[in-house]
Amino acid sequence: MKEYKVIIPKLxxxxxxxxxxxxxxxxxxxxxxxxxxxxxxxxxxxERDINx
Numbered sequence: 001m002k003e004y005k006v007i008i009p010k011l012x013x014x015x016x017x018x019x020x021x022x023x024x025x026x027x028x029x030x031x032x033x034x035x036x037x038x039x040x041x042x043x044x045x046x047e048r049d050i051n052x
Contacts, residue, residue, distance in 0.1 A: 005032060005046040 005027070011019045024034065024044075032046035 001050045002047055003050050004035070007044050007046070008042050009044065 007023075009020065009023055011023075027046055031048045033048065034044060035047040036043075036045040038044070
């Protein structure tokens with residue numbers, strides 16, 4: 001079974017790319033994989049197995 005997490009990152013104005021990368025890496029360490037990144041909205045959807 002899968003579980004999902006939806007976030008809207010708050011990145012500020014400086015170092016946006018680095019902050020975005022750090023955010024994605026943080027969730028990856030917790031076992032999340034990116035399922036979808038919104039094109040017209042800042043929403044990111046993550047997915048992981050519940051029984052990991």
